[in-house]
Amino acid sequence: MRAWLTVMMMALAGCSVQVTGAPCQDDLQCPSAQRCTPEGSCVAGARSEEHLLESCRTAMETLARRADQCYGGMTPESYQRLADTESVCASVVASVQTGRQTFVPERFGACVRQLRDLPCGAMTLDDFSQGNLLARCEALEPQATEGNPCGSNLDCQGGWCDTSTGCTGVCKRxxxxxxxxxxxxxxxxxxxxxxxxxxxxxxxxxxxxxxxxxxxxxxxxxxxxxxxARKASGVCKSADECEPGQACVKLNVAAGSDAPRECRPARGLDEPCTPGAFECGGLLYCEAATARCRPWREHGQTCYDPDGTKELALCLGGRCAFGAFLQLVCQQYVAPGEACLMDGDCGPTGACRNKVCITTWCR
Incomplete structure (x- = not known):
């Protein structure tokens, strides 16, 4: 029992453990002929291109866990919904299969550590939801040069992928x-x-x-x-000023928009809160009916400020847009080729260009 506890402590500390079936957080903690599974244990068989889809999902899950650490509140699974992991990884697989991108399995352990340790300043919800942070994974190498076909920005060497005329796109500077x-x-x-x-x-x-x-x-x-520098306590005007896991809490909800606020630990899912005080962590808002931190809204529900308390509640897996009677309601993302007003209308794997949705992760 003592030996097994020692192995677990070594794994959690980031050390290499040379035991089949031992707990792990990345491939670097397993013997060279083994890999770390998504369930977190070392298994026989080194990582290879056969594990590309699993590896991409693991990378996106690692980013989701990091986002949860930086913003708090919800679960990593909710952050994965925000980024549409399956569509992003389908695009990565398609690019590797067509040679626009190369997967280097032996670098995947380092990739996971890079994503796990990303500074919270790099973890903006825009960058995360659009999959841009996957470019920080050194196991994925772009192969497409300027003027050549691409399926996403990850394919292009020193440039970006212009998909404004459809998939596949063209690498540009x-x-x-x-x-x-x-x-x-x-x-x-x-x-x-x-x-x-x-x-x-x-x-x-x-x-x-x-x-x-x-x-x-x-x-x-x-x-x-x-x-x-972000702060762990003290006066603030917005949550951006506070350290990860902190909220910029309004001290008097009855006061106006300029009322004093201060950095305090963010409340998590289903924890009690004061509506209008902005105490809840990421992807959460304080629901007036229950006075508890509840998830952002689902398809068909009202959004933005559903309770009239100025608590921001956007949509998980959809967009917040005007519906019947000019009410803001969570709706499906706009499909590629249809009219849009902003990038958010087109979802995490799309963008609004010239008021039309385009696909940014071709698959």
């Missing part, structure tokens, strides 16, 4: 930092389109005015147009 932009072509990673120029992400203490993003690795928030 990013707009370099310092060059002009209009939002139609992405800026190179590490920069943001601000005032029609791709501007480098700002570090701690630097200006983040006019939509410049604070560098994800800085674990910073943009406060009064400057990047400042």
């Amino acid at each position: 990013y707009v370099p930092a310092g060059k002009g932009c209009d939002g139609s072509v992405p800026c190179q990673p590490g920069s943001t389109c601000s005032l029609n120029v791709c501007r480098a992400h700002a570090n701690l203490g630097e200006s983040c005015a006019w939509g410049v993003r604070c560098a994800p690795e800085a674990n910073a928030a943009c406060v009064d147009n400057a990047c400042v």
Whole structure:
């Protein structure tokens, strides 16, 4: 019994364990001729391309767990719904099969560790839900060069995949930092389109005015147009200012929008809360009828501010849009080729281009 406990402690600490069937968190904790299963145990047989789909699902699950750690509140499964794991992984499999991307199995253990340790500053809900963070997995190598076919951004070497005319798309260059932009072509990673120029992400203490993003690795928030370190306690204006797992809580719900707030530990699923105080973690809102943190809304339910308390409640697996009687209701995503107003209308594997939904993960 003592030996088994030692093995478990070594695995949790990230050490290599040389025992078949031992608990593990990634392939690096298993012998070279074994791999770590999604259930978390070492099994015979090294990882290979045959395990690509399983590996992609594991990578997305790892990202979902990290998002849950950064935002709290819900379960990793809810974050996977937000990202549409199955569609993303179907696209990855199709790209590997057609040579637009290469899967390097022996690097997958390092990939899992990279995703597991992503800074929370890099874990924006937009980047997570659109699958962009999968590019941080070093086991997936892009093979498509500029001007060649692609199924997603992950296929392109140093560029992005333009699918505006349909699948498959074409690899194109990013707009370099310092060059002009209009939002139609992405800026190179590490920069943001601000005032029609791709501007480098700002570090701690630097200006983040006019939509410049604070560098994800800085674990910073943009406060009064400057990047400042996130805090575990103290006065705040938005949840972005607080450390992971914290909420920016309104101290007096009867007061106006400028009422004092402070960083406090976020409440989790079904925990008691005060409607209008914004105490709940990610993908949750404080339901007025129960005074408990409840999940974002489902298809057919009212959304955005369903109880009139200003608690934000968007949709899991759908979009929040006007329905009958101009009421905001959770609806299906807009299908590719149909009219849209914003990227969110088209779902996690789509985007709105020229007011029409396109597919961003071809499969």
